[in-house]
Amino acid sequence: MKSSDIRKHFLDYFESKGHQIVPGAPIVVKDDPTLLFINAGMNQFKDVFLGNSPVQYARIADTQKCLRVSGKHNDLEEVGHDTYHHTLFEMLGNWSFGDYFKKEAISWAWELLTDVYNIDKNNLYVTVFGGDESEGLNPDEEAKDFWKQHIDESRILYGSKKDNFWEMGETGPCGPCSEIHVDLRSDEEKKLIPGKELVNKDHPQVIEIWNLVFIQFNRMANKQLVSLPHKHIDTGMGFERLTMVLQGVRSNYDTDIFTPLIAKLENLSGKKYGSDEKQSIAMRVISDHIRAVAFTIADGQLPSNTGAGYVIRRILRRAVRYGFTFLGFEEAFMYHLVAVLVAQMKDVFPEIEKQQQLVEMVIKEEEQAFLRTLSQGVKRFEQYLESNSNTSVIDGEFAFELFDTFGFPIDLTQLMAREKGLTVDMDGFQRGLAAQKERSRKAAEQxxxxxxxxxxxxxxxxxxxxxxxxxxxxxxxxxxxxxxxxxxxxxxxxxxxxxxxxxxxxxxxxxxxxxxxxxxxxxxxxxxxxxxxxxxxxxxxxxxxxxxxxDEYKRRLTANNHSATHLMHAALRQVLGTHVEQKGSLVDADRLRFDFAHFAKMSVEEIKEVEKIVNLKIRENISGNIQLDVPIDKAKEMGAMALFGEKYGDKVRVVTFDPEYSVELCGGTHVDATGQIGCFKILSEGAIAAGVRRIEAVTADRAEEYINNQMDTLSEIKELFKGAAHPVQSVKNLIQEHAEFQKQLEQLQKEKALQNARELLKDSVKIGNVSFLAKKSAVDPGQVKNLIHQLRSIENNWVVVLAMEQGEKVNLAVGISDDLVQNNKFHAGNMIREITVHIKGGGGGQSNFAMAGGKDSSGILKALEAAQDMVKSWV
RNA sequence: GGGGGAUUAGCUCAGUUGGCUAGAGCGUUUGACUGGCAGUCAAGAGGUCAUCGGUUCGAUUCCGAUAUUCUCCA
Incomplete structure (x- = not known):
């Protein structure tokens, strides 16, 4: 049975039992501080369980994309090493909200698995909650009784609170659950150890496929359990596992959900899946991670360095790392897999096809950025080896710095160390990591x-x-x-x-x-x-x-900006094309920020055109039309723009400014008529990620302020040019003149310096055959360096010591011609350190030039004499 | 939200006990060789060393703040 049929049968079956089939929620969770991603099928119904949202349908079924990257269920670093854990997976689920309960949930689950999917009853086991004394809970005999009508009692097992009592969080609805497990082992293996002994023991072939949760309690803050007036059903069945069972393979990665991705990877890398353990792990990692990354981006979450975006970045980087290390991919490769995913999934999840180009661009860009990070890390690693050539252990602190500051994965550090016959001090690394975590926890403490x-x-x-x-x-x-x-x-x-x-x-x-x-x-x-x-x-x-x-004033400014955002969104689609999709938006009283999909920098003309259209619409003073409770299908008929990654109910709020111009699904507050916005001005346009641009703009008072400031600047400039008619030309001329003068000045200064340099040696005395000059000079300390280097270019065989006096303070400069420096006795730096003693200061420099400063100008003569003595001793 | 790093020529980056006349490669301009292209050689242009403050006789270099950005953790 094809995986797409398996999914379809599930939904068809529950539809036939009176369930409403609903779309899954977007993966990224936006309004729940305790959750970053959807991690279970029930997430989108949490409010219904909590009583915060009304029940719309008493019976619902769906398939839900879930992402698990941390916590008790899954650890990102483990994915790919076994054959059944995933970051992104589909959860098939059916729900009852105060409608049917244990009896129906159990018998339908059984019927679907054994009659529709034809799973051999002799391979199935079920568990029921075995009770818990500390909670004062008895075993769930009710569930057991219902199971007994379908399955032999010997196959019904009691489970602990850990496995068979499900809780959403610290508080809230909860209850006992009942799991269905399947034993996929061969008959020989089954004879050796009965399947019932392997249930819930992490055996890869004896696995849980379906969990039926019977929500009948509410956990209060004081830890007490209170019976709920309305009891609910919440079930979840892992789609990938189910497919593995029904397709008779031993690994989720051998199902047709993953084989096309792995085939593409074989094709790209020239390596064969299954021929080498490490390469196979890498292929599993990559084929798993590309799904998580691609679907999340399609849902509107771009990789970034905080929050949900950071998790996506980490997943993508882990995949790149495995491809880089084990499959020899040294260039971006993951984005090639998107097309495979699109072909597989477009019928169930159309968003992936609609966003294909963007998803590919973003992934490619991220891959390239990470490969750059890697090569930087390699460079730093090599530098470290050079300066620590006699060590056999890579310092843990350094490994951590590489990881923490430069994003270089620790396992790559270990790999490179091994190649050089070195080891990494992992304890030191872990200490650094633990300290880092501790700091973060403290900061986030609330x-x-x-x-x-x-x-x-x-x-x-x-x-x-x-x-x-x-x-x-x-x-x-x-x-x-x-x-x-x-x-x-x-x-x-x-x-x-x-x-x-x-x-x-x-x-x-x-x-x-x-x-x-x-x-x-x-x-x-x-x-x-x-x-x-x-x-x-x-x-x-x-x-x-x-x-x-x-605060009415702030609210009004905010409404201005929000309505202007809608006008601009429509204008962007007119000017740039309908591929412009909103990717993010921030609206407050001061400004509006709008991120959207577009693949090139906007030209000045395009920006002006957008501004012009928006201002035109403002002056048309279009009345805003806000409709509540519009059925979503009708809203789409009206041409309303919906966003990927936004969760919409069946009834939506539609904000319209001219049905021919701007119709959007939106819950925000808006102006009564566009005239209130007054004025619209774009401040900046730029890239924030591959294929995503950001515009910042202002309206009303703020736009006026901005324009006035610009005008003020301009009139100031005009005034400086005595009211010039063409201030731009005047500035251009000025810049050009300035450049010419500067060149002339430099030329003159050079000539003057050369002249000064020649003059300088006239006062010198011969010590041996060396020309020695020591005197007070009026030259600016900043210029003296030039002077001496000029002299260097025209004469040989000299030592110059200049003292520049400025009040009590005094600067000394020592220059020695390059030919004398070759003779290693002559050293300007050494000399200056000795002679500055007399002026109570310090200084230093190289062998041919050195500078110093001091506080006692009365010692100048002594210093100059000391210099002469030194030269005498060197000659 | 917290920690760490980075910011030097159009681009990618060097520049360690504070004083080397701030460099390299690529790109760019000009010239030579060639019928032209490509190429080779030569010469040149291009820098407020992110911004502001501090320490110092002296700061691209040390310290602090700000901005931008990367990265790890939450």
Missing amino acids: VTDDWVEVNAQEGVTRFLGYNSLQCEAQIVKFRKVEQKKKIFYEIVLDQTPFYAESGGQVGDIGVLVAGSQTLKVLSTKKENNLWVHVVDQAPKEIDAVYIAKV
Whole structure:
């Protein structure tokens, strides 16, 4: 059975059982501080479980791309070494929200596996929760009873709390779970050890394929478990593992999910998968990682040096490293795999095809950047070896520096050391790494107290901010947060006019007032579906009705910038083409920043054209039309631009400025009519990554300020040129004249210096056959160097000592002609160190020229005499 | 968010106990050789050593701040 059919059968099966099939969520999580990436199928339904979002469908099924790079389930560094762990994988899942429970979940899972997929019942085992005394929980006999209707009791095993009690986090919905395992070993092996003894023992051929979670409790902050009124089902089945089972192969990498990628790698590297263990590991690593990287970029997350982008960069670099070390790839190669992935996946995940060109460019650029990093590291490594040629152990501190500062992977350091017959002090390296981690942890330390529940409220915060900027509100809950010794309070209200940071628009600021207390709202953010107001002090009148008031001026400026962003987005598509896709956006009261896919620098003309169109649309004073609860299909019909990597519900908010011009899905706040924006001006346009450009622009007051400043500068320049009609030409002339004068001046100075140099030796005396000159000079200390080097170019056989007096301070300069320096007795540096004693100073230099300074001008003569004595002794 | 590094010619980079007349390769300009191209040779142009402050007789070099950027950790 082809993998695409396996996926299809799953979704078809649950559709036939009344499930709504929904698209998976984008991999990158945007509004949950505890999670960077989707790591389980249930993530996108977390709010439903928590009761923060209403239930839209009681039964849902989907396939969800998940990314696991750290934590108990997976460690990035292990992926590829075995045959069944992945960074990115698909999780097939079915859910019930307060609808069916254990009975149906169990019997459908069984029917699908044994009747639809035809897995041999004799290879299956199931586990149920065996109870836990410390929690006061009994074994899950209910689940066991349902299983007994399908499978022999001997194949039902009890599991521990660790394996069979599932929790989302420290608090929240949780419950016992029941896993289905399959034994893929040969009959001989099964005879030796029964499969039931290998369940949950990390055996590569006795594996869990499906986990059915029965959510029936809520874990409170005090660790107690409370029964839920509505019970839910949450299941997850690893698609790659299932495919391995159904295709009868021993490794996920032997399924048709991975074989096309590996075939391409064989083709590119000229090496055969399976012929060498290390090369095979490398191919597994690369074919796994390219999926994670490509899909995440397609979802709008570019590699970067922080947060989610950094994780993507690390995954990509790990793949490049394996390709470089074991497959001989010395140039970018991963981007060639994108086309293979597109061919495989475009029907299920169309975003990868639509973004193919961008994904390839970004990956190629990242690969090349990393290869540069590697060659820098190699260079540093070689330098280290040169200056430490007699060592047999590479210093751990140095290895860590190479890794930490220059991004050079430690395993490459070890490899290169081995090639030279050296070892690396790994303990030292680990010490450095541990210290680094400790520092980071301390810096990121944030002490968050428990929420203080004031007025319990069901569901989400009511957001009134689209229509009003002020309202009455009551505190639902609040908590204290301490970060870097600063104390904040976070407050959740029952309703609020404050816009919470989202879609690139910053959160509102303003005040909460009750009685005599005014709380300053420093920012507003969304955590899942709760509006969190960050305020500067603890609320005193927690039961009072607060007046929540948004800073109106800032809000209006922000709306200007947000609406202008939409106008500009549309203008960019007109001027540059419809390949322009939003890749990021930041809108606050001061400016707007917009990142978009485009492959070349914008010309001055293009920038002007975009500005012109936007300003035209502003002057048309187009009324903004905002529609709520538009079905997503209808919105797309209207031509609304949706973003890759954004999660949209079935009903969306559509912001329109002229249905023929700009229609976008957007939750932000906007102007009533475009005239309010007043003026639009682009400040800069530049690249931020391969294929991605960034524009920064201002509107209204800020645009006016900017233009005025530019005008002021211009008029100042004009004034300096006495009101010249063509100031640019005047400046050009001035620059040219300046250059000519400078050349003339240099020429004159050279001639003068030569002349001075010739003059200089006239006062010299002969010591032996050497011309010796020692005198006070009025030459500028900065010039004396030139003077002496001029002399060098025209005469031989001299020693010059000049003293320059400036008040009490005095400078000495010693010059010796190159021919005398060949005779190694003559050394200007040595001389100056001796003679500066007399002027109470210090100095130094090379053999042919040296300078010094001192504080006692009365010693000049002594110093000059000492110099003469030295020359006498040398001759 | 925290640590570390980097910033020198158009580009890629050298430049260690603070004083070498700031260099190399590539690119560029000019000239010579050639019918032309390519090439070879020769000569030249091109630098506020990121910015601002400090230490010092003297800072590209040492220290601090800022900006930009790379990198590791969270």
